[in-house]
């Protein structure tokens with residue numbers, strides 16, 4: 001699979017989310033971490049401690065921005081003021097790509113602060129893709145849209161979630177932030193096969209992967225990000241990287257946050273799978289390196305590994 005502006009970040013390795021309880025540890029102990037993901041909205045401010053911390057982090061680490069309030073699937077126009085502030089932060093962090101969710105969450109200027117599922121219709125495909133395209137053009141960096149976990153479906157839907165995701169990203173010409181835990185959660189809640197989802201998305205557009213823990217109840221799963229990752233999600237992750245190649249991977253842990261070491265240790269478990277897949281491909285002589293030193297991951301390798 002040739003490198004492109006979405007999948008070319010194969011050297012990013014494993015990152016973790018920058019969270020307030022870990023600020024002190026990171027600033028004083030300077031742990032070795034491949035990169036940090038920040039929630040853009042927490043730093044779209046004019047000054048204060050969060051920005052000072054961010055600047056210190058930027059001196060030593062790579063930072064990638066992740067957003068929670070773009071609402072690509074909302075019917076209302078984009079918030080120009082929000083975009084302006086976001087672009088200021090993009091320039092500050094130098095983020096190589098930026099992600100936000102494939103969802104809606106605002107009506108008439110009122111924000112729900114929830115990541116609500118979109119009806120998978122052609123009308124929504126066109127409206128959502130147009131918005132992603134506008135954001136990408138304005139920010140002048142690659143945008144990756146993230147699949148959300150959901151607890152409801154729409155009778156009006158005209159296609160599956162993975163078909164909807166594919167149609168949006170192809171029309172918007174954007175990347176994907178593939179959240180394998182969200183696929184697992186939605187697959188359980190809506191009774192579809194998570195492996196079919198993974199096998200049908202355009203692998204060459206996957207810029208980043210999210211992994212996370214969740215809470216399981218008798219009839220449904222809640223995407224709580226407050227546990228370690230369970231084995232079936234690791235299996236999905238392994239399947240994803242066999243298909244997509246070595247991909248920037250981030251562990252999300254947002255509630256009941258344990259020590260930095262515990263979160264980082266959990267994230268580093270992803271290394272085992274990244275190494276296994278890379279070793280297998282290298283053994284087969286299938287990894288190539290381009291002029292900039294980035295590893296290339298031919299599509300035929302992914303297919304062989306999956307077979």
Ligand SMILES: [Fe+2]
Pocket residue numbers: 146179182210252
């Ligand atoms: Fe996620």
